[in-house]
Amino acid sequence: MSKVLLVEDDPVVQAALVHALTELGHVVQAVSTAVAALREAANQELDLVLLDLGLPDLDGVAALRMLRGVSNVPVIVATARGSESSIVSALDAGADDYIVKPFSSEHLTARMNALLRRTGTERPKPEHVDVLTVGDLHIDLGQRQARLGDKMLSLSRREFDLLAYLAQRPSKVITRRELIQAVWGHPHVGDDKTIDVHASWLRRKLGETAANPKYLHTVRGVGLKLSAPE
Structure with missing residues (x-):
């Protein structure tokens, strides 16, 4: 998994x-301007x-x-400009690769993987784990089922996705931006209430509240x- x-x-x-x-499987952060980038x-x-x-x-x-x-991060230019002069200018400015729109996701993925291998920044894939365990909470990724102790949890698709994403990164604070992009698949950070509502529903099913959390903790801001x- 790479951060893009x-x-x-x-x-x-x-x-x-x-x-x-x-x-x-990539963690993607999207921006629309050069200044933000x-x-x-x-x-x-x-x-x-x-x-x-x-x-x-x-x-x-x-x-x-x-x-x-400011950075030596590998860069792939993905643009509709296909002229030789545009390609040369981008490569001279520091691009590592250049791909012309339109392109398939398979083509882009191959270019990304090749560049990450060349630059040594490709991260090893985590070992495949079917069942995640956090305390008495057991999450079966293959069956998309979660159990707290002996009790099966009735979760919506999004609740399960949120729980599984957090369980794969136990005790790590995951930002709202990362959650909205990785779990909801949105390119922009939307209304924080989207996350708050799903977290509230999930807490109820875990038998806890925001004031007295057991498993799911909010880190303010x-x-x-x-x-x-504990």
Whole structure:
């Protein structure tokens, strides 16, 4: 699993790419401007940047040069500009690869994997685990079932997805941005009530409340974490 920053201002293309990459197991953060991309690249560790050149605030080639001033993260330019001069300009500015729209998710994935292997930033896939255990909570990923002690939990699809995502990262605080992108598949952080409502429903089924959490903990201003009761 790799952490990918997607820089794409077309909302339709952005949503499609976020969905495709998330389905493939990547954690995707999407932004629509060069300024936002530079801020994220400077403030967090990324495995790869997927960069469109036609951005609303700054030309992608100029943004790429600025990005190289703050990070050595591998960059794939994904754009509709297919001329030789555009390709040469992007590569000279610091791009590691260049792919012309339209392209298939399989083509993009192959390019990403090849670049990650070349740069040594490809993260090993976690060992396959069918059942996750956090305290007395058991989550069967294959059967999509969860059990608390001897009691089977009746969970909606989204409740199960949220619980499973957190259980795969026990005791780690997962940000709201990551949850909305990885669990809901949205390219933008939406209304926080989406997460809060599902967390509230999940707590009821776990026999706890936000005031007295046992497993599901809210870290104010950051996100959620799942941990075994002390």
